[in-house]
Amino acid sequence: MHLGVFVLGTGNHIAGWRMPGAYDSFQSLPVIQHIARIAERGLFDLLFLGDGLQAGPNDHPSFTARFEPITMLAALAATTTHLGLGATMSTSYAEPFNVARFYASLDHLSSGRAAWNAVTSSNPRSAPNFGRHHPPHDARYRVAEEFVDVVMGLWDCWDDGAIVAERDTGRYIDASKMRALDHVGEFFNVKGPLNIGRCPQGRPIILQAGSSEPGLELAARTADVVFSVVQDIEEARLAYRSLKDRMPRFGRRPEEIAVLPGVMPILGRTRQEARDVLDQLQSFVNATNAASLLSSRLGVDVSGFALDDLVPDLPLPDTSHGFARAMLSKARREGMTWRDMHNLTGAARGHWVIAGTVEDIADTLQEWFETGAADGFNILPAWFPGAFDGFVDEVVPELQRRGLFRTQYTGTTLRGHLGLEMPRNRFFD
Amino acid sequence: MHLGVFVLGTGNHIAGWRMPGAYDSFQSLPVIQHIARIAERGLFDLLFLGDGLQAGPNDHPSFTARFEPITMLAALAATTTHLGLGATMSTSYAEPFNVARFYASLDHLSSGRAAWNAVTSSNPRSAPNFGRHHPPHDARYRVAEEFVDVVMGLWDCWDDGAIVAERDTGRYIDASKMRALDHVGEFFNVKGPLNIGRCPQGRPIILQAGSSEPGLELAARTADVVFSVVQDIEEARLAYRSLKDRMPRFGRRPEEIAVLPGVMPILGRTRQEARDVLDQLQSFVNATNAASLLSSRLGVDVSGFALDDLVPDLPLPDTSHGFARAMLSKARREGMTWRDMHNLTGAARGHWVIAGTVEDIADTLQEWFETGAADGFNILPAWFPGAFDGFVDEVVPELQRRGLFRTQYTGTTLRGHLGLEMPRNRFFD
Numbered sequence: 001m002h003l004g005v006f007v008l009g010t011g012n013h014i015a016g017w018r019m020p021g022a023y024d025s026f027q028s029l030p031v032i033q034h035i036a037r038i039a040e041r042g043l044f045d046l047l048f049l050g051d052g053l054q055a056g057p058n059d060h061p062s063f064t065a066r067f068e069p070i071t072m073l074a075a076l077a078a079t080t081t082h083l084g085l086g087a088t089m090s091t092s093y094a095e096p097f098n099v100a101r102f103y104a105s106l107d108h109l110s111s112g113r114a115a116w117n118a119v120t121s122s123n124p125r126s127a128p129n130f131g132r133h134h135p136p137h138d139a140r141y142r143v144a145e146e147f148v149d150v151v152m153g154l155w156d157c158w159d160d161g162a163i164v165a166e167r168d169t170g171r172y173i174d175a176s177k178m179r180a181l182d183h184v185g186e187f188f189n190v191k192g193p194l195n196i197g198r199c200p201q202g203r204p205i206i207l208q209a210g211s212s213e214p215g216l217e218l219a220a221r222t223a224d225v226v227f228s229v230v231q232d233i234e235e236a237r238l239a240y241r242s243l244k245d246r247m248p249r250f251g252r253r254p255e256e257i258a259v260l261p262g263v264m265p266i267l268g269r270t271r272q273e274a275r276d277v278l279d280q281l282q283s284f285v286n287a288t289n290a291a292s293l294l295s296s297r298l299g300v301d302v303s304g305f306a307l308d309d310l311v312p313d314l315p316l317p318d319t320s321h322g323f324a325r326a327m328l329s330k331a332r333r334e335g336m337t338w339r340d341m342h343n344l345t346g347a348a349r350g351h352w353v354i355a356g357t358v359e360d361i362a363d364t365l366q367e368w369f370e371t372g373a374a375d376g377f378n379i380l381p382a383w384f385p386g387a388f389d390g391f392v393d394e395v396v397p398e399l400q401r402r403g404l405f406r407t408q409y410t411g412t413t414l415r416g417h418l419g420l421e422m423p424r425n426r427f428f429d
Numbered sequence: 430m431h432l433g434v435f436v437l438g439t440g441n442h443i444a445g446w447r448m449p450g451a452y453d454s455f456q457s458l459p460v461i462q463h464i465a466r467i468a469e470r471g472l473f474d475l476l477f478l479g480d481g482l483q484a485g486p487n488d489h490p491s492f493t494a495r496f497e498p499i500t501m502l503a504a505l506a507a508t509t510t511h512l513g514l515g516a517t518m519s520t521s522y523a524e525p526f527n528v529a530r531f532y533a534s535l536d537h538l539s540s541g542r543a544a545w546n547a548v549t550s551s552n553p554r555s556a557p558n559f560g561r562h563h564p565p566h567d568a569r570y571r572v573a574e575e576f577v578d579v580v581m582g583l584w585d586c587w588d589d590g591a592i593v594a595e596r597d598t599g600r601y602i603d604a605s606k607m608r609a610l611d612h613v614g615e616f617f618n619v620k621g622p623l624n625i626g627r628c629p630q631g632r633p634i635i636l637q638a639g640s641s642e643p644g645l646e647l648a649a650r651t652a653d654v655v656f657s658v659v660q661d662i663e664e665a666r667l668a669y670r671s672l673k674d675r676m677p678r679f680g681r682r683p684e685e686i687a688v689l690p691g692v693m694p695i696l697g698r699t700r701q702e703a704r705d706v707l708d709q710l711q712s713f714v715n716a717t718n719a720a721s722l723l724s725s726r727l728g729v730d731v732s733g734f735a736l737d738d739l740v741p742d743l744p745l746p747d748t749s750h751g752f753a754r755a756m757l758s759k760a761r762r763e764g765m766t767w768r769d770m771h772n773l774t775g776a777a778r779g780h781w782v783i784a785g786t787v788e789d790i791a792d793t794l795q796e797w798f799e800t801g802a803a804d805g806f807n808i809l810p811a812w813f814p815g816a817f818d819g820f821v822d823e824v825v826p827e828l829q830r831r832g833l834f835r836t837q838y839t840g841t842t843l844r845g846h847l848g849l850e851m852p853r854n855r856f857f858d
Contacts, residue, residue: 111458196497
């Protein structure tokens, strides 16, 4: 089983920072260093940070005032030794040459622990920060397809061993081991090569989170890890199969992608205590913040709907399909009201929440893992450090006792933790 | 006197890596961490890294395979405590919103030690990596003027104290202390606000290195530190005055910019030993590499010129004015041949080289500092760690004995080291 932790300084729950002892800032190096230390103590595969390119006073606190992800991960590279370091960088508002460099540099700084979450920017509020109009969903994915190819191509412009640094002769580079990319495409023309040598991992790990048809195709072709948004084991199994079944068409084996659903575990010594913790968290939710996030998830302004009305069938938005599909499907299945939807969004931003004892949570994760719903999980602690300490100190040992999770790191690279082979270099292998 | 160190893993001399004991990689975290430790031992104001967006096998080794600067600085933020951390990020091939975020994030990670070198990309070989045509010199500066304004405006979108994080009420942001930028300009439309709060330094320090007319105007208006390229004290004094005299027009006092000429000190126990070290370094220069760098500096292909011919008067190139002006002026003054020019470029890439004893070097720096040619220096060690160790362990104590340089850090921010006040916030002060 593979485990990631989704980091937000104020906690993943929209009001997690209001819990006693919780961190309340996402602009503090000691905070993220502490979270990373807990993750390494828990032998996690990776620490992950999403991203957004806009801020408003009613957003999730960690979306409003936050570290820029690649700088945050680079800082953690210097003070961690085993933990994979992954983050989002948009394919909509960045240049492939720059993205390839950032993550190659992080891979060198961390000696092989970098991972890039290649996503299209789903929030239309980003566009005005770049003087653009927000492109529609499928157009964003056409750009993303080419963007990812260019980035992966740039990473292949250097062969291993290109830097010879022969002091006697003065030859520094073996020029036969670096080459241009010469990409000419629909959206990008990029000559290359990159100005940083072959990565310790061959190339950084590719993360993706798309659940739409083009998102699944892109993931099946290029991803190493997929974060999924699911609320139900049956749906999770279908999504898992749908992704893995596509892989042979791209010459890949199903085990070359680890599917990690996002889950917020709420732990208690009894089920009642866990429910009480969740109730306490939910009592902290500020209706304005939750409505703002829910409107963004569903692509409609929800502030006008009556809280006690049932959630109707809504079309998938042009922003992001994953959250909307999982949440609307849960609403249909469970007859949820708008009030329930606000609570669901406030809790884990649309991700799955499980509240229970250590055994309950271990049982659930084990069932998902052993019945084709997941290869592991992206853990979303409701607040830091308490909720994460609890998972690492209580649930991880239980998973280890059951033989489901590693009891020590056996390698030092993220690729190694994931059990993935070194990738083939398209030009030199 | 203020001191910076220009970091390149293989040394600033093009063949510095061939010296005994020299580091030969610019892709190694331990290498840059060691250099940063030496800089903090020497009580330097800042560590600085230039940048380029292209690579070829005949370039300077540290330009061919190098860390991306902002990730490198973020890694150093986590393992240093006082050192200012500055780097170049291009105004030609990046978005203002992203640049503002990267450096604000670095300022938070380092608790107030970030500095952004705002430069236009001078090397035309960068353009094909971004599917663009290289814009001409003055057009690049028109973009840069607006780019810097947008970045500085984004940094001002948050007031101090905007994050209130009141646990009792659930209010996280004081919405009256964040606002949009709503910039609509010739090259950029950027709404804002930034999604990271007011910086520890108010805003990161602005570095610049332009020496052309538009470059000096931009620096006089916006820079906190200017790196200059000079080969002669008279020229340095003229350039210093030319910059400082422009500042009152922008409502600024001359002491609000620190002018730091780049200089490569070559140290020996005797003058002869220093000359021998320089000769040894020069004997390592690979003619192809030096010719490639010189062609880039002068904007003409120099490979066809006979090495023993005198350097003729050449027009300033459309790439970068600073290096070409300083080098051509030196060539005229000293009757240099193309061979001399190759050596000058190979040594310090066009920067000023002084070879001598501790006293010689201290005398020279003191004269420049006390006679209106410099407020300090950007030191370019020919190789690492040896040449930098030598400067820190021998020249710095001599400067301290003369009362020219600090004997301890008195603050923890780069702004504090530079003796600069907190900047006014255009929206909230």
